[in-house]
Amino acid sequence: MATRPGADADRAPGRLAALLASPGARLVGKRLLMAVPILLGVSVLTFWVLNLIPGNAAQQLLGPEATPEQVRTLEQQLGLDQPGYVRYLGWLGSAVTGDLGTSLVSGQPVTSQIGERLAVSGELVGLAFVVSLGLAIPVALLAAYKPGRMFDRVSMLVSITGLSVANYVLALLLVLLFAVELALFPAIGFVPLSESVAGNLHSMALPVAAIAFPLFCFYTRFLRGDLVDQLQGEDYVTTARAKGIGPGQVLLRHAFRNSSFGLITVVGLNLGTLIGGTVIVEQIFALPGIGQLMLQAINTRDFVVVQACVLVFAIVAVLANLLADLLYAVLDPRIRYGSR
Template sequence: MTASVDAGRHRAGPAFLTSPGMRLVGKRLLLAVPIVLGVSILTFWVLNLIPGSAAQQLLGPEATPAQVRALELELGLDRPAVLRYLDWLGGAVTGDLGQSLVSRQPVTDLLGERLAVSGELVVLAFVISLGLAVPTALLAAHRPNRLFDRISMVVSITGLSVANYVLALLLVLVFAVQMAVLPAIGFVPLSQGLGENLRSMALPAAAIAFPLYCFYTRFLRGDLVDQLQGEDYVTTARAKGIGPWQVLVRHAFRNSAFGLITVVGLNLGSLIGGTVIVEQIFALPGIGQLMLQAINTRDFVVVQACVVVFAVVAVLANLLADLLYAVLDPRIRYGSR
């Protein structure tokens, strides 16, 4: 992470294409291995502690112990947990996450479509929240403590204090029930047209986006005002005689963006798992819904796969944020000497 000193040789281009950047990616991906491994072991262990087996759930409360025992044998649930974990791990390394205990479908097939739905939901939520938060924060920081800033502060604090399932229900009440402009539940896949697909995604995406919007607005506005009031380069920029918007956007925002990227990176990783409740409310066939169903049916194989996917996404999102940092901030040249 030393700043490169070989001045004048390189124009700071996309640093991630240079070899130290690639080495960083390699190193970080290697580091991700023990993290994901640890998560999978922990999940496996915890799932084994939960009372009730998949066989019991499948057969229902009327089943005799003998029937349950037979199915357990068939599913391999009688073998020691360590062996079952190693089996699972061996498969996972080769891309085979096993079969659902309930539907007997390969887990990778189940995950594929579910991940696409959750992914779309998260991406939409981020586009909406950031797309609105940046202009709001700029307007608020342009005149701190004036009317617009105060209104946006009230909105943000409200948004941050309302849980997103409450917000989701409110959105359904207003847009689906009273105004009847958007569907309350259900999912229309992209193959049936972008417009319909977006209509079905609008309310769930808004429910996730709004608290994020509030948070990003507060965060960015605060950082912008700090830059404007505390940083000497802002005074230099003002002393040049350039306009206030130019100072705000070209100078303060450029530097505030770095903090925002970090926060977004952290959120992105945790959010894919945070869609569980919203997917449930809007009956979206996403990965969160899949996991919830799997927990109810004690379908440990599927739960295990979901948790590992969440861990991988979190690691990748953080790596992405770090790399974005290196591309945007000329002071950071990872790994060069």
């Protein structure tokens, strides 16, 4: 049957309206609206805390030998003599349009500085997530398959040990062992992907390991414990076994599916801790990421850069939790119609 020319174009607005009215779109819209006051609160709190820190960029730039008159003159040039609420409202008005201000120290746009470093931090966080989850899920499944056996005990021992070591301490130990003693990986430095894929992975191996190993230990212990609880105390597991379903299928198709909800929640909530660890690890390994940029800005009292970095971290955390909500809806479509 022939369709009238332009019929698809006529139906396009209806399809768009149906898409926007779908449960998934409503879920995304609700979460984005909730993110607005969260980001606003983060920006206000960050600005207030930064203004409590003694000193400013003018004093840092001129040094301890500068006279009070020189400091006041530079403060006027940088706009630091204005009241705090005036400076915040001016920054907020520009941030809404995508302009995060200009660095007080370098004079460069903050947006371009963050854009240059975002790829490094993004790669570090992404690889750490992939490695930690890629190892934690199979290890937890194998440990929960036969709890109390040797593999389960060893995996739990490794997990407890890894959770007892801070990532910055682990980073220093990795440098001492693999960079200094064995000389297998570089202690500092970064090779961009555009130059060499192998060189990039080689330079990122130790930083990724320093972040991924504690995450792997945490995810393994959490998922293994939840799987064991599902297998030993849930009626649906007993019913599945009564139907003759094998233990492997019960573990993968039933227990793991339900435990994945808890794992997604933990991963989403754990992102804040991951970002905090990234800041320190980037400094230790001299990676040109956002974390290193923020620490340098704190040392120079470049509060415009610090404010922008904190806002970017907050946006990433909000988006991670939004992604977790969407994954809930994918795993269980009934969630889309709930009141969450």
